[in-house]
Amino acid sequence: MTQPEGIEVEGLVREFRKGPRAVDGIDLEVAPGEIYGFLGPNGAGKSTTVLVLTTLLPPTSGTARVAGYDVVRQGPDVRARIGAALQEAALDPFLTGADHMRLQTAMHGLPKADRIARSRELLARVGLTEAADRKVGGYSGGMKRRLDLALALVHRPKILFLDEPTTGLDVQSRTALWDDVARLARDDGVTVFLTTQYLEEADALADRVGIIDHGRLVAEGTPADLKAQIGQPTVEAIPGDARDLDRLAVVLERFGERAGAAPRGASVRLRGGESDLAEVVRALDAEGIAVEHLQLHAPSLDDVFLTKTGRSLEGAGAEHDEEAEGEQAEDNRAQSETTVAV
Amino acid sequence: MNRTTLLQIGHVARRSVLRTARQPAQIVPALIFPMFLLAVNSSGLQRATSLPHFPTHSFLTFALAIPFMQGALFSVMNAGTDLARDVETGFLNRLALTPLSSASLLTGLLGGALVLGIVQAVVYLTVGVAAGASFAAGFPGVLVIVALSMLLAIGFGCIGLFVALRTGSGEAVQSMFPVFFVFLFLSSMNLPRNLIQTDWFREVATYNPVSYLIEAIRSLLIKGWDGEALALGFGIAGVIAVVAMVAASTSMRTRLVRT
Numbered sequence: 001m002t003q004p005e006g007i008e009v010e011g012l013v014r015e016f017r018k019g020p021r022a023v024d025g026i027d028l029e030v031a032p033g034e035i036y037g038f039l040g041p042n043g044a045g046k047s048t049t050v051l052v053l054t055t056l057l058p059p060t061s062g063t064a065r066v067a068g069y070d071v072v073r074q075g076p077d078v079r080a081r082i083g084a085a086l087q088e089a090a091l092d093p094f095l096t097g098a099d100h101m102r103l104q105t106a107m108h109g110l111p112k113a114d115r116i117a118r119s120r121e122l123l124a125r126v127g128l129t130e131a132a133d134r135k136v137g138g139y140s141g142g143m144k145r146r147l148d149l150a151l152a153l154v155h156r157p158k159i160l161f162l163d164e165p166t167t168g169l170d171v172q173s174r175t176a177l178w179d180d181v182a183r184l185a186r187d188d189g190v191t192v193f194l195t196t197q198y199l200e201e202a203d204a205l206a207d208r209v210g211i212i213d214h215g216r217l218v219a220e221g222t223p224a225d226l227k228a229q230i231g232q233p234t235v236e237a238i239p240g241d242a243r244d245l246d247r248l249a250v251v252l253e254r255f256g257e258r259a260g261a262a263p264r265g266a267s268v269r270l271r272g273g274e275s276d277l278a279e280v281v282r283a284l285d286a287e288g289i290a291v292e293h294l295q296l297h298a299p300s301l302d303d304v305f306l307t308k309t310g311r312s313l314e315g316a317g318a319e320h321d322e323e324a325e326g327e328q329a330e331d332n333r334a335q336s337e338t339t340v341a342v
Numbered sequence: 343m344n345r346t347t348l349l350q351i352g353h354v355a356r357r358s359v360l361r362t363a364r365q366p367a368q369i370v371p372a373l374i375f376p377m378f379l380l381a382v383n384s385s386g387l388q389r390a391t392s393l394p395h396f397p398t399h400s401f402l403t404f405a406l407a408i409p410f411m412q413g414a415l416f417s418v419m420n421a422g423t424d425l426a427r428d429v430e431t432g433f434l435n436r437l438a439l440t441p442l443s444s445a446s447l448l449t450g451l452l453g454g455a456l457v458l459g460i461v462q463a464v465v466y467l468t469v470g471v472a473a474g475a476s477f478a479a480g481f482p483g484v485l486v487i488v489a490l491s492m493l494l495a496i497g498f499g500c501i502g503l504f505v506a507l508r509t510g511s512g513e514a515v516q517s518m519f520p521v522f523f524v525f526l527f528l529s530s531m532n533l534p535r536n537l538i539q540t541d542w543f544r545e546v547a548t549y550n551p552v553s554y555l556i557e558a559i560r561s562l563l564i565k566g567w568d569g570e571a572l573a574l575g576f577g578i579a580g581v582i583a584v585v586a587m588v589a590a591s592t593s594m595r596t597r598l599v600r601t
Contacts, residue, residue: 055601056435075601079439090432094361106353107440109346135364151436 004068005032005081005158005191007053012062014048014215022048024215025062030193030208032158035185037206037223038195039301045215046195047087050163053193054084067159083152084161089144093137097128097147100136101154108155122150126180142173149180159191160184166201178205199301211305218308223301230299230307232256232273235280238265240290248291251283259303265293269303350442351450358454362420372416372458373465376409380469383408383532393537398476398564406470407559408531410491411552413462414498415522421455422502422515429510434598444594448587451503452496459495463488475563483562486572490558493579500586507593529553551578 007030014023023045030036040046051057053066055075064071067081091100101119110118123132126146136144145165152160162181166174182205184190196202202209203223211219211226219226235255239248242264249258249266255276256268270276277296284291305311362368384402391399398404428434437447467484477483505515528543529552538544547553558575561568 054439056438056599058601072601076441079600080441082439084439086432086435088432090436092357092361092428092431092433094364095357099357099360103353103357104436104440106349107437107442109349109441 005189006030006034007036007064007066007159007191007193009049009053009064010062012049012052012064013060014045014052014057015060021060021215023052023059026212026215026217028210028217028220030191032191033185033189034207035181035192035194035205037202037209038193038212039197039199039202039206039209039305040195040212041197044212046197046212047163048215049212050084050086050161050193050195054082054086054161055079080155081157082159082161083155083157085145085148085152085163085165086161087163087167089148091136091139091144091147094135096133096135097123097139098132100147100151101132104151104154110154118154122153125153126150127176140173142169142176145169145173145177146180149177153184157190159193162192162194164195164197166196166198174201181205199305203301209301211301211308213305213309219304226301226304227299230303232269232271233299234259234267234269234297234303235277236265236267236293236295236297237280237284237291238293240292244289247287248284248289251287251289252280254283255280259306267297346441347443347446350446351453354442354447354450355453355457358421358424358451359457361424362454362458368416368420368423369458372413372420372462376412376466377469379412380405380409380466381473384473387532390533395534395537397534397560400474400476402470402473403475403563404560405532406466406475406563407556408526409466410463410487410494410559411526411529411531411556413459413466413491414494414555415519415526416462417455417459417495417499418502418505418522419516419519420458420502421451421499422506422518423512424506425451425503426506426510426512426515429506429597430512438598438600444598445591447598448503448591448594452499452587455495455499455502456492459491459499460488462495463491477562478564478566479562483566487559487562490555490575490579493576493583494555497579497583497586500583500590504586504590504593507590507597510597525550525552529556531556551582554578 007028009026009028012023012026013021015021026049038046038049048057052059053064053071055071055078058072066078069077069081071078095103098119101123102115105115105118120129123129126149128143128147128150131139131143136147139147149162149165165181166177169177178201181192181194185192194205206223208220208222209226210217221229235252237248237252239245245264245266252266252268256271259267259269274296281294380402383405387405388401390396391401391404467487479486501518502515505518506512509515528546529550530538530547535544535547535553538547554571554574555578558571561571
């Protein structure tokens with residue numbers, strides 16, 4: 001069933017010459033009005049997927065329909081219905097925010113009266129009215145990202161692709177952008193496909209999350225469902241006396257498998273769930289180990305990633321950095337190799 | 343061509359002009375550097391006019407044709423560097439996601455180059471008049487010089503766009519500057535070809551198309567209306583423009599990837 005404002009992907013593959021499969025058989029569906037978080041480390045294939053879904057890169061095989069149109073055979077129809085803010089805000093430092101809006105509205109062929117009104121409305125929406133006449137070269141990272149978002153919305157798209165929209169932003173700017181995106185989905189019914197490497201971003205924003213690693217979708221569901229699949233909370237403890245760390249770890253391991261912890265402490269995933277916490281406290285007391293800090297953590301998306309891939313998202317990010325550079329180079333090469341009808 | 347296409351072309355051209363106008367480092371050298379060389383050459387080489395068969399008594403008038411070629415080189419740099427930056431920053435992808443066609447984008451970019459070419463030509467001519475250069479073909483000749491400058495801006499601008507699209511690198515565009523300068527220096531830039539005494543130099547200048555571009559402008563300044571010189575100048579400029587435009591538009595379709 002084709003969804004007019006959704007995304008349907010089946011067996012999507014994007015292969016680069018002399019390289020690994022950046023996207024390796026992805027199947028996913030995004031419902032109209034949904035915020036779908038595409039979570040994965042650098043180089044996992046997130047940006048390549050977005051380039052394919054936004055018609056900027058043809059897939060090697062598989063099918064993808066965006067807003068009901070095939071991304072390969074009906075590119076112009078897809079583009080008419082989507083907005084995109086791709087990785088790194090692509091802005092001209094010598095133009096003002098208003099200049100950018102003027103250019104973008106003209107490229108989409110809006111009538112003159114609409115161009116002016118829409119520009120004002122969107123600049124106000126992202127809080128850039130006062131900065132509209134300043135050159136973008138002087139904007140902060142957050143302002144650039146907000147302008148990027150406004151530009152993506154000029155033609156009232158039904159589906160919005162945001163590729164790592166908050167990477168490199170401070171917490172305040174990140175939160176402001178989250179509010180903007182959430183409002184778009186809630187108030188305007190825009191479907192949002194959001195890639196991110198931040199767990200908290202996917203957790204805070206996404207209705208559903210797809211976790212991608214090495215080009216494959218390794219888990220998918222609502223953040224709550226995914227965490228529930230893991231089920232087990234972790235308990236982390238830091239001993240009052242650092243010399244007791246090994247003994248403390250041995251005690252904790254009676255209650256479950258070890259998990260990542262702060263350097264001065266130990267952590268385990270509780271086999272018996274939260275109810276084990278009292279037993280843990282009693283066991284530590286029985287061993288005479290004074291505890292400086294004891295904390296119960298609910299399962300996180302990082303735990304989900306760890307369970308599905310055997311690595312934490314942070315560690316995978318470092319491992320993938322080189323691959324990501326290779327992938328970007330391949331993207332650029334592929335874009336210069338492919339001749340298409342425009 | 344419908345209204346939307348015209349609107350898109352106009353806005354792309356407007357952006358080209360705006361961003362160049364807001365970068366003094368791009369616009370000032372294109373205006374100052376050729377005028378500085380004109381001042382140096384016309385004062386330092388004035389005595390060359392006493393050579394037998396030198397076509398004029400004013401080296402200033404003779405040398406005034408050169409800035410138009412130097413301006414064309416700056417068209418390569420400005421148009422090419424800006425587009426390469428768009429490739430590097432992803433701005434071209436932003437445009438690729440709009441209904442803008444590759445032909446409209448190319449036309450808009452050339453529109454920007456054209457406006458700057460006209461500004462350069464007007465500045466060079468104004469300075470030339472103020473310094474005392476003569477215009478044998480009168481005001482109609484000035485208009486023809488501006489027209490040839492526009493053709494040169496389009497042709498050389500397309501070369502810059504082509505390199506930018508093929509390489510996606512501003513550095514690659516800038517590396518062409520010395521190459522073009524070699525062409526300029528190995529032309530009839532400083533002496534009429536018939537007065538160049540060194541055989542190989544005269545031979546190279548004769549085969550160098552830049553010589554004929556300079557001589558077309560020079561003919562209007564010194565002789566008046568010389569059909570052969572103008573036909574050669576406009577012919578060569580036209581061929582450069584057509585070949586470079588085909589190359590640039592082919593590369594644009596390749597670079598502006600979308601399904």
